[in-house]
Amino acid sequence: MSLVGEERKQIILNLLQLQGKVRTLELVTKFEVSSETIRRYLEELESTNKLKRVYGGAIKINVDREEPSFFNREVKQAAEKRLIGQAAAALVQDKDIVILDDGTTTLQMVDILVLKKGLTVLVSSVYTLNMLIAYKNQGIFDGEIVFIGGRVNAKHYRTSGSLAKHFMANFHVDKAFLVADGLNLDGSVTSYDDERGMLSRMFMKQAKQTIVLADHTKIGTNHYCRIADMGEVDIVVSNIAPPPEWQLLLDDKGLHWIVAT
Structure with missing residues (x-):
């Protein structure tokens, strides 16, 4: 395979990462080559388990069907998070009431949040709870901490399930910060785990504003549990700009996308 061919295959993989799927006719136009050439690229990529060919193109392979442990998630894309x-x-803002969803990305918010005045922070993550308690005991954080009670998931150090949803139904907050396991072009926010996903859904219901956090590995990825439609989200914060193909959808949904730099 020529260097040009290898570069084209890498572009195809990049498009899959962002969009979740590619179409043969669109690749023919993009690269100005024959459909037979595109078919050969897709076959070669499929042979190395980089994608799955389908009628008219190819789709991204979701290798991770099970949510990685907290410790594995903590080290992945750490700088981006x-x-x-x-x-x-x-x-x-000072005096806001906020929910921090379980996740290693929301955990990165804590060092800045504790410097704000008069916050009330609701959490379902044991790690986030411990960080806030430590800052509180050091006199750095002057706000209130509310731990969302429920069934404890020992592997992921969080609460979830029907008890946590019932607990959360008693609170109304200004902002809910959710961590997406996947954001897909069909406009859905998804999660590996249904109990966590349903609790995230309750967070959204009880919040005036919903902010979804998603690094580049989550874009174009789809998982088991659908949390919400993108039209129900107010803001997405990511380390990359949205794929150009998504812009029409974002405009239609009135969703604001922030690129963290």
């Missing part, structure tokens, strides 16, 4: 967390924290 730090930028996203900082940009998300900047959206919080």
